[in-house]
Amino acid sequence: MASVGSEYDAQSYWKEQDFQTSARLHLQHWIWNYQLRYQVHPLVDLGGTRPSKIADVACGNGAWLLEVQRKWPTHEYHGFDLTSSHFPGQPWLPQNTHFSVWDLFADIPAHMEEAFDIVHIRAIASAVRNNEVQTIVRKLLGLLKPGGYLQWDEQDSSTLEGRIVSRSTDAKSSMKSLVAVQKSLHAGHGMPRDWLHDLPSTLEQANCKIMVNDVFNPSPELSRAWADNLLSVCMGVIDRVPERDIPLPAASDLPESISRKSYAKLVQDAAVESTKGSWMGMNQVVIVAKKLS
Template sequence: MADSDLYPLGRGLSDSVRLDAQHLLWKLHTGYTLHPHIPITPDMKIAEVGTGNGIWLFDLSPSMPPTVQLHGFDISEDQYPSKHMWPRNVNLALLDAFKDVPPTLVGQYDVVHVRMWASNIRDGNTGPLISHLQQLLKPGGYIQWEEADLVHQSVQGRKALEFAQRIPSLFQKVGLDYSWATRLPRDLEEAHLEIIESKTESFRDFLVQKCTDTYLLALGEILRGTKLTCAEEIVPLVAKHEAELQSLCAERKGTVYNWSPVRILAQKTA
């Protein structure tokens, strides 16, 4: 495990299934896997940074020309399927997205995809990650970014509203600041990337439950991870929130607990 692996969510079976469900949620929301504005060429190379279990690449693979190279990078390979299960044009490898890109990868990619880094950016500083993405890109290459805005949420139900009011103080205590997602378009522009599309939306009615379910699972993962790494005096507070979350999950019918989906397409100027 690399020094900067501060990933607060889990990498077990249920965590990987949650990634699959989140991918379906995003695909049903946007209507695409690869943004339709991005031109497809036979010799293009596409990377995903923070690929998790590779679901985005595996979904994209059959729709691409067989000569297109799809590369997934993550700081941990714990969620990668066995290599013999990878599509022929997909390769998964280890890479720390908060460090400089190895020279062999600099300027190699036509597209870099990133999704849901909300809990991975500490102190609100997107600079190291954006710099890493830029290094991977060819001139004229695209960053396709789908993010969760956890500040502007849609919450309904008494227990959900109470939980949403209480949990931010814990996040603040353990250094989880989610406000950077609202500043992401500005951060990309300040890094001299051209913003082609920037949308912050809400989920349509038929996706509200899917977002609620996956979000509640993710919150459980975050609390479990926080309890393992936080200061001893904060553990009782984390345990209290875990109990509240368990009660909320038990009565989730009619509950809405949604983040706002953000999608950005940016281009590296030549």
């Protein structure tokens, strides 16, 4: 599977995404809102009179940032991403809300160092290769003032599961096969999720206090939203799958091999199954850490 992983680059992938990806990010934000029922964890008090500076890193189209701004309009808001292609038009934004291009893997500009009271990041897992999350942690904490809060929302793809409407647990399912293929591709891309399971201890080692470490199972009533969201992700990576057949390890629900054509067919068949109630989902994780110094 190493040959598959070598053809995927998270940064180039996100830079190439279009308005359809932005629409999917709005859906993903809605799923998070429904599941969590908050944008900023209630432990983090934003109701005080002192204005705070809030950063959303890898902000995409700014859905999270704009909703937080609407709820707490007295603070200062900054969204950062490696591309501006999803940003809302600045002329239409509130005066206290700004979007800027900044690559999380680049140096922190001097004016951004320890400048923020709250830093938020969500669904950055595709940028973490071979469990090397320390650079990301260092950059996020470099933005935070001492005593500030980091809220990290992540989807745990190690728990990704396909669910079908069938009385037989052995029923063949394109949705289940697609999930098995996705997990195999993640392994080939060097994208295990050990780093996520170890993130609280990683943050503690970086001089943070863990305030929240919550795990949310996917709500069944969100089955269609989950299916639409993740099938859209799969559609977006079809062109990243090699045209040639790539052998897959022998495992339950896995085909013998995958190619661009067969992967596209699998996604299409899974989409048909989703109209009959099949879906795939995964756990969502929220970690809130306080920077001690």
